Amino acid sequence: MKYFSFFFVLAITVGLAILVSVPIEQIPPIASLIDPNHGFWQNTISEDQLATEEIDLKNLTAPVEVVYDQNLIPHLFAETEADLYRAQGYVTAQHRLWQMEFQTMAAAGRVSEIVGPIALELDRMTRRKGLAYGAELGMKYLQENDTETLALVEAYADGVNQYIAQLTDARLPVEYKILNYRPEPWSAFKSLLLLKYMSDMLVGDRDLEFSNLRKILGQSKLDKLFPEFSSDGDPVIEAERFWDFEPIPVIKPDSIPYPEDMFKVSPLPQPVEGTGSNNWAVAGEKTKKGNPILANDPHLSLNLPSLWYAMQLSTPTNSVKGATLPGALGVISGFNTDIAWGVTNATRDTRDWYRITFQDDSRSSYKYGDEWRQASTRVEEIKVKGQQSFLDTVVYTHYGPVVYDRTFRSERQDLNFALKWTVHQGSNEQKTFLLLNKARNYSDYNEALDHYSAPAQNFVFASNTGDIAMRVQGKFPLKWPGQGKFLMDGADPRTEWQGYIPNEQNANTLNPERGFVSSANQYPTDSTYPYYVFDNSYEHYRNRRLNGRLREMEQITVEDMMGLQFDDYNLQAAEALPVLVRLLGTYRAESPEAEKYLQELKDWDFYADPDQKGQTLYTVWAEETFESVWRELLKSDAPVVRPSAYRTIELMAKSANDSIFDTPSLQGMQSAEYHVKAGFDSMLVAMARREAEESDYDWASYKKTTIQHLVPNFKSFSVGNVYTGGGSGLLNATGSRHGASWRMIVELGSEVEAFGIYPGGQSGNPGSRYYGNFIPIWARGEYLDFGLRSVGASENVLFKTTLK
Template identity: 70%
Template sequence: MKYISFLLALGITITLAIYVSKPIGPVPPIATLIDPNHGFWQNMISEDDLAETEVLLEGLNSPVQIVYDKNLIPHIFAQNEEDLYKAQGYVTAKHRLWQMEFQTRAAAGRLSEIVGDVALELDRMTRRKGLGYGAELGMDFLKESDPETLRYLEAYASGVNQYINSIGPGQLPVEYKILNYRPEEWTPYKSLLLLKYMSDMLVGDRDLEYSNLRKILGEQMLNKLYPDYPKDADPVIESDKVWEFEPLEIQKPDSLEYPDDLLSMKPLEQPLPGTGSNNWAVAPSKTKNGHPILANDPHLSLNLPSLWYAIQLTTPDYSVKGASLPGALGVISGFNENIAWGVTNATKDARDWYKITFQDEQRKAYKYGDQWRPTNFRIEEIKVKDQDAFLDTVVYTHYGPVVYDKSFRSERQDVNFALKWTVHMGSNEQKTFLLLNKATNHEDYNVALDNFTAPAQNFVFASKNGDIAMRIQGKFALKWPEQGKFFMDGADPRMEWQKFIPNEQNPSTLNPNRGFVASANQHPVASSYPYYVFDNSYEHYRNRRINGKLREMEDITVEDMKKLQFDDFYFQASEALPTMLNLLGGDYSKEGNTEKYIKQLKEWDYYADPNQKAPTLYYVWWGKLYNQIWQAWDDFGVSVVKPNSYQTIQLLKNEPNDSIFDLEKTQEIENAKSHVLKSFEMMVKEISDWEQNEGDYAWANFKQTSIQHLVPQFKSFSETNVYTGGGAGIVNATSERHGASWRMVVELGDKPTAFGIYPGGQSGNPGSKYYKNFIPVWAEGNYLDFNLRSQKDTTNLLYQTTLK
């Protein structure tokens, strides 16, 4: 049956390749693709049917044993770390080669090489942001200061390349065959590039939009609609934390001038809505067994192959298990015999923009104070499949690359803006995870985090000796209030980042009195923290739900933590819907299905479970209402960011007759009730139409969660209509295309007890039974037993391979 399914999926994909050749590039040679010895037939066999008992691997110091469990999770046993990472590279490439290379091509701005000019705009943007430049600086940093990490990266690359060199055309992943290209050599640079790519996925900025809003709204209205610190904020670090350090001094200069015209450039892509994460740890005093428990579930795009690859890495000195990133060394979120750790995005503004004034059109010098500084030119040659290469000239200033200029995303000849970003500063994030993998206590954890620059992350920690901790880590510029919130004048030296906050003064906490630490992308600290903290996208609901539950829970078990990770309570709806129903009153048409919808909304318990209908009604109504209220923002003619859902709900609750609700383009005077009534009518029509055309509007049917192949056009390699609840802003943050990309719960007793799951499978081959076998388990909120495995353990054994 699996062969029939795979053949059907492949046939559909090839048909798409032929009939939709523009999005995915030229059609592959069909004769090669259907060749029984080299074509797709070879990709119909699962890994256990191709098991090898021995493999020769050059450069090993000692034999390495790899034990695969029944889910194809490798447990690598090596005698030293260099052999360990060489084996990790080999094994990861064996199962995820195409994914590894595709993602680093995307990070390098090289997709046009394999799919044609459809990716040219994306490649230009990637290169202009300087991801490759940042990875080059990372390589220089390693060569100068950390030869050991570089040696491990070279060992990993050797393992990858030995796998690449061992396979013929028949063993190539099917995506290479469809897109008609071959893998190239792996290098340490590519591993660093992958980590820069993750930073780009997780960082955002709204300097452009805020600059426009400042001009349109004025500072008073801007501060009202976009407050830096809302009243209900429940920060990552407990609000009563006492900061026991002497802060560095910083003062805002007087009479600063900002670019004063509206800016019509197209903004950079921001992290997509739904991108976020949860993590927490509870102290022994709050758990039933008297052991700390740690949980982590990063929320990212739901893709196949999965972003994560589960693995255990063991030497005589330590054994670590968890989720790795294919292409990077070690485990990113996981545990060993002594500690566990996990990460969430800290959503802290780490990119700033500077207006550059060039001396003339040649752009060889730019104004800085009363001087003209020389620029550097970087010629980006972007190869395009079946076309001539595209040459893009990017100007570099001391701030960073000039992303916006007359040739890119600017409608005006005189607008030039440079990007300043910590990714361009030379760093060694890889070392953080290498050290965490073998850390034994809180001190080791802190030493490991000192190496981490970008992206800003909330690192949760627990150890078997009972410690729990949270640290918000990154390289954070010391800024005066509002610095970096708007575009700045690059000619004014006072706009510079002056210093960086010392690592030991980054927000952190150890064993707080409340008995837990937690983060969910919310405000990092209370206003008592002595440094300016800003980001436009802090979360307002998941964090309050998690903190509220952890405050009230006692005798906590691992099962309690699993249940909390899968919690479907729609906190936003619980705060907004009563106000919406109150404003609506009885002033609506009673025709059709209206009364049924009202009854379902009034009886709703606010859980977004997959079989419930009320979440669909609320979701559609809220979306219509939000767009009704802020529709005038679409008419500004420039890029802006609309007020967030939290602030909108506060206005509905507390100021329903505020003039902000009135639409100037209409003759009527609108208030909150006007928008609630109008949006309700729109919701009724949409859901009635859905019932008529699609049938059941239960939440899972309406939400239609899908786990998409990395090439969206390869729809038959994706999983659609996954039956599961949750949603954006909910602890179980499973929306249409985003969700918990990895769930892990670990109790740290004498021996750790661990559980983990992600929505995919260990194999990157769509023809394998291990390609998406985890999805049903994940969708139902279940887990795999994820305990550390000994080398002699034969339970649930799939097969073993010895590298010699």
């Protein structure tokens, strides 16, 4: 990775021109790439070789000390918060500038500026969803309501921009050199835009697909296949929780005006199945030392540079350490001397779709009740590298932007759907993290969360006074049962949201009797919670495995929590495989391998360790079986979503002869047994192909965990075939492209003990030794000692720099 030949550079450049359709005249001259003083070779130098003792940074009130440990983790010591965040912006840009800018350009719908027309459809979709619009409203909110936070965000931007101003051609990140462009100034707007981008990554909706399913299946069968609660649910907030508040009444219309068409438009991208997170905290009564222990491991795309950047941020009154988000202020998941906190996605449906009826082709007004409301337009100029700009006119209603219309993803002239989303309503998530960073107790934690709107998150908390807590936080619309599950008629005012759940009535718990709090993307509460809560993607396995283990465990140690984060037990397989084997019965395919595979499955202990073959066989058999069950349903030429694996297995176990298993295109009546046998036959075919092409089918070889560069075509900057276990639905949720993007364990005693790791490295430079040095540690389930450092500590120092 450190040294590259001329021909390798040439291959990357020419390949890029072909793959991303960048005109050849836009590619930098080869001579500039291989220039030993300014080109590619300068990016093979690691940061410790470039260290300087002092750096000039304007607008500081006092010098800021930056101490790098042996893993290039910076520890910043500043006199004031403004100095601290100005320095954070500068230091983060030193190591992650290209990543920061690339992600915010993606969030703004500006990727076409970098790679050309291949990204135009992506940019149009991003603009039409209104991410930049939401960030503009966030800026307006800060300008009108919180100038103190705005000043800190602007200080961070000033730090980034001072680094950009000092940046030489030699130190320019290599991605800029290959893609032939330069960084532009940072701004407070970009920091807010980054947080909106996270909302878009984590929120999903299936209104379109559910509307089509309702038309295909009817309401009764739809409810059967997609029940709102599982039979053995174990919610985020313990079922014993008593809701001691008077809920706000929500009025449901007597008749609900749903559009009755089948909609054949392409849905927006959704969070990838298997993406999720875990967090939990155990009370001192369950731990060996009598101290609370908190754990967090958000599961996201495995990318390089890593989504996270580890830092310690200190002033004379506070020291906080953890995972930062390059481009945003403060620590997102971390701890200080008094508390620790972490986040998981709460998977709440906070965006809904409304069919808009325009008065005429001008689209200047739309029907709302008995009136015609005035619409507005926003012309999005999308600059395209090597071509003229593309102008996209987006109509805005009071609901939000009209994403689907006659010009975008619609086959019909009369199809117009507007998106209503909490991201478009002005909020101050940045303040939440600034306050959490210096919080001292449960009261401070709650005050910080009151400023948080989106994306919905489960915030876990622990303090050195012994409190543990969980709060499901976001700005949640008041909805009647079923509202937002299907596309709605925007001409009917009865379909409007009826306000928002008050913050103090969001689902929460403090010091429950069971001695722990936890979340793993499952349903937030049981059915006693007085507000309607819905999402299609609630998790059914990780949460039960986690809660089952936490109930059993006593005398818990930090090492126990590390083991739990790396737990490979496949609860789905433990429940489903006996069902599959029973339904397979005495059936045997005409294959000498069938008995071997079946015996390996029967001998398997349900752990998805990297050397296990049973995990591979189960994955292929189960997926082929589920595909067989729902193949007819998924043949619809309109988008639909298939029932969850959990519901499919439940029906196979309890109602194997149910009519849902019948395949109308085949003769006779099919049962679950038919699909299990068909899935087994398909598994035999798939495995025969696999064994012919590759020498082994152990789980790690089959799964091929890859940590991919943010530009997929830059394969040389990615790390493939990482040898590690885990998988979707497991606590160690490491799949092929998704997994634990950050693991943290904190024990809050008289002295805080903390451990953390992520699959990458501190440097964003592929030529640095600190680019991917954490990956082997992460893959083995090991951790770095992540304790707080004092300003005078001298052990394990890589180098020191003073900003002055």
